[in-house]
Amino acid sequence: MTVLTRRALNRALLHRQLLLRRWKLTPAKAIERLIGLQAQATNPPYVALWTRLDGFRREQLTRLLTDRKVVRLALMRSTLHMVTADDCLALRPVLQPMLEAAYTRSVYGRENLDLDKIAKLARELVEAEPLTNADLGRALAERWPGKDVTALLHAVRTTLAIVQLPPRGLWGVGGQPTGTTAEAWLGRPFNPTSTDELVRRYLAAFGPASVADAQQWSGLTRLREVFDRLALKTFTDENGVQLYDLPDARRPHPDTPAPVRFLPEFDNTLLSHADRARILAPEHKPHVFTNNGLIRGTVLVDGFVAATWKLRPDALTVTPLWALPDEVEQEAHRLAAFADADVPIRFVAEPAT
Template sequence: MKLTAQELNRSTLARQLLLRRETLGVGEAVRRVVALQAQQAASPYLALWNRLADFDPAELDAAFTGHAVVKSTLMRITLHAVHADDYRAFHEAVQPSLRAARLNGRFTTASGLTVEDADALLPELLAFADRPRTTPEYEAWLGQRLGVPPKPEAWWGLRHYAPLLHAPTTPPWSFGHRPSYVAAPTRPVLANPEVSAQSLQKLILRYLGGFGPASVADVAQFALVQRGRVRNALQTLAENLERLEGPGGEELFDVPGAPRPDEGTQAPPRLMAMWDSTLLAYSDRSRLIPPDYRKLVIRVNGDVLPTLLVNGYVAGVWRPAQEGIEVTAFHHLPDETWEQLAAEARLLTAFLADREPHVYRRYAHWWRKLPSAQTRLLPGK
């Protein structure tokens, strides 16, 4: 079966709860969408606001506090919020990448911390992390164990590789600029290739359920794992997967029974969070981002601006303004679409009012580098 680009787009929107706001609890919603990129503390909240009817951010606060949803370094060696039941398998699946980049990486080795040191220290580190502790506390502990004050890169490498969770610290979005870390209650198995291979299969099934259909390259991009590992896992899973053909003839994989809406399915406008996972989950980013706009929304340092989706595709960017939401469209939008965006802007302004009305303010410098485009201030009331 051959799928069109529009059918792939609608499949993603359906599985990512972006065709309509769903009535779900926070835990189930996070499980459904697989992972919410979380290096900016507000983004998981805005991601769920886009996806859930009557979303109450206090429910996500409680989920983080109770470790029903956890935040940790996982796929693409960056911070994600995931359902607690997924954490162990996800960590085990991406461990080879974490280990290579953070224990064998040049920054860690330059610190004087060897891989052998790290392996020996990990059991004691996790015992020390029995409650939330700050970076200075961990660095002091590491200095005692090594006998010399460690370079910052030593803790940097350990904290990304070890099964540590970010512990909630401060409002307005549960996590502040000075993170605390605590050992994961469910401990992944470390440095075991067989376990990692089995867990990669679980990650792939979860990924296809939330983002599929997808290619080998898409899976590898999402998780940042070697394509050879992905191919081996897909070969093992072959009897349980559907094989499809993408618009360019590429082989795609999917889980049976997952939604694949008709390409004519209507997609409402959305004001998306920074680094929304849907924009970064594929090797072929054109599933949601028109190629001409990719460099506009994904900046040279990796910042992914808060975007607007129109008919399922990125059509511009947004940022809070004094009286509402400023929207910059990269192409002409009809009046009806502007009216729909204005309704979203009123909802978003109200949502941010009690938390952080000028969220993402520190990234405003990127707007000076955008080309001239159609910009409107959408009032918050």
């Protein structure tokens, strides 16, 4: 069986994540190809597209959000993602069992709540008028006095596909999110994909990959049977782990040049494999994944994480993990210009907090 080296896996991942060059794709097509962008914070999806697309402008993504072509909601790993409207309606049903299982395992699952009744009332409320979490929580607490409000809200987030409405999610906009159901916001019902198609799309965006990798990305379990019934090519990595890929997928030569790229916080390129060594050396993980659950922005040099970065009011700071080439500073200036940040580039010795 063919062995794929770490560098071969790196170049395949970079190609599929649109990171070997800047592509001439529309933002919607890029989001679809990437199966969404991690979107816990407001600005990272914009940076994710800037680093991947030729000539991307912030207003392009803003328009997709306000025109209801792209939405933010809980999907893979029960985390907020920004996906196309079509993918929202296709992916959420197939991920629903994972969301329910995660809720049951959580501390909120011990509340013994009637999820069906909560979902019914919440749907009536948010479809009549989009509500903030605070307003929805108060309404639910009136119906279930004495129950933990956070548990009630998590029950809603689990059972209903609640999308966060603009202006939440637009560049630089914070504040309380307002939500309604995906069906109400998009004006059409769910159109579920299959688990088989979900795995194919995962491999197209992140492969070659193992069963454990696909489960890490999606949060779903028992995907072995899906891989076994698909007609996939098989490989092993340098540790003997079996990997799968689509038969016609491109895997660039390991020596393919890889440009300097700035990835935003929470970028899925770092979050979608059980074994991240194809892009992040294990010894550097503590510098990227913080104890309080944050994933710092990173800088790729020759395809691998070589630094972290943070845009502050007074500077764009870069924290090297090893010696960096001059191209890093040049790309940092381009990022600052994209963000309309007239700040210097500073290289610091300790990871930004």
